[in-house]
Amino acid sequence: MTLADQPVSLAIDAMGGDSGPHYQVAGALLALAADPSLSVTLVGDLDQIKARLAQHQLSHHYAERIHLLHSETWVRMDDAPSFALRQRKNSSMHLALRLVAEGQSAACVSAGNTGALMAIGRQVLGMLPGIERPAISTVIPTRRGVSYLLDIGANVDCQAAHLVQFALMGSVMVRCVDGLPQPSVALLNVGHESIKGNAQVKLAAQRLEQHPALNYQGYIEGHAIFSGDVQLVVCDGFVGNIALKTSEGLARFLSEQIQQIFARSLYSRLVSIMARPILKRLKEQMDPVRYNGGSFLGLRGSLVKSHGNADARGFAFAIQRAAIEARQKLPEQLLRELQRDESASFD
């Protein structure tokens, strides 16, 4: 039996994302179809989940791989993390994470509120030693396929040791999930030259340069994120969050501008109809949902965040990602790597 065939059971927060369990249930069924050794526990409002399941034709083989766990409430997208942590103790998010903490599920997938996921994940799963807050990684489409950017928002006051931790944990993740033996790593900076950067970045660069286990490539600038020259782009959570959201905002703005300009005259409307299949292909190629699933790194359990805009196919990708992390025992591998590493510890 290969690793990919090992039975694995995941906890699915079916209520995250305010739209009810629609995409989560459909996504889970897609993932179950693609992976015969996968089973899932759908956590949420049982009436709603059962109503969704009833819309699908379930073969007998599927049905026995789906477990249900009722939750009385769920975390709203606009809940403050502290409120979600304290006032939503019986939420689907809490219960799903508790299944992982208790060893009944090997990983959790949620499309819910990132801040709440962070707070509840920390409390319920606990942190690996030396990690204060989990780092969140995201997949970025590039000229050469995909790369990862981390941290994208959890850690907004980073010291050099945090950046080294991100590089280490990200490298272990890329090795585990993508099977790349020596993923290349760069620090995001305002220039290439060694004198460039703020104090944390310069100190982190010194430590990364001397690091025996990392394939460190030096600094890259913002425009090079999309080049795919490195597999792992490491930065402060503040910077990563701004880079990611600025990119999302620009992509949306450009796409609106294209639509407006194509709608302006009869001729351009005609061209736009002709261009539709081509632009659709472009959209598919750039679609972040294709690579959906942000990993929380540094928790004592696997947690994958699905993008809030993901559809069933996107949610299925996030489940598949969580299944790989669970089979690879990613948290244990992260723990080993962090323990043998002094450069990731604080001064």
Place this chain on the structure above:
Amino acid sequence: MTLADQPVSLAIDAMGGDSGPHYQVAGALLALAADPSLSVTLVGDLDQIKARLAQHQLSHHYAERIHLLHSETWVRMDDAPSFALRQRKNSSMHLALRLVAEGQSAACVSAGNTGALMAIGRQVLGMLPGIERPAISTVIPTRRGVSYLLDIGANVDCQAAHLVQFALMGSVMVRCVDGLPQPSVALLNVGHESIKGNAQVKLAAQRLEQHPALNYQGYIEGHAIFSGDVQLVVCDGFVGNIALKTSEGLARFLSEQIQQIFARSLYSRLVSIMARPILKRLKEQMDPVRYNGGSFLGLRGSLVKSHGNADARGFAFAIQRAAIEARQKLPEQLLRELQRDESASFD
């Protein structure tokens, strides 16, 4: 005589940008044609400048508004700032800035190396009291026209006082250059809520909220930069540099993807030919060159940086911007605003 008719004389670094004085000379001529009260001193290699001028038909009226100043050398795009500062003392950049320092020109425009411009500008022009390094602002196209982002790279280790200074100086600039009496200002952050952000941003927000002279609107996230909801987006130079370069990189990547996808089949090549005039209009609309000119704020003299990719038209925009700043005496207005302001001083 209105302010816009006041005679103004600018120093043009004709050699910045490695491509010789081609765009600079052509851009200066465009600016002179548009502004009959403008005169310029073109600084650079006289043989090259004269050869470029000879390619244009100069009316007598033009010719007397063009002065020439020979420089033996110029700053290369890959010169380290420290090298440019010490080893290129007779460069066109040095000489052009010296014309401003000596009061012979009212502002300087250069398309040269930003780091060198920063270093030489600081040394030759000096800083306003309380300012350590000038902030660089850039224009961003948005849904509602344009906004400004600053700082975009000069200050990579910002404290709250720096961010307050950027907000103040940026507001004065927008009032002067764009004539908006109460420009709206926001801090770039990882969330809307007051608990979000790193330590500097949170402290700066407290000071900006209480500020009587600023139209402060709170936090905005990365995706909202392109909304145009605020006229001035303030951030650490590290963050601004990453946001700007990431945007430039993504725009280039998307445009390559569109070209590739349109080149893939005979049908898509046909559509692409039909779509060419429409996409050209899009490109013009988004073209940063249309709004070219990054202002250095905090120096004792006006300095405008033209984008390295600008053509003659773009360079002319940068000159027009410098002419407005010079006529408005922007550095004096910045000085007044900073002096009456305690929230912009360091603890």
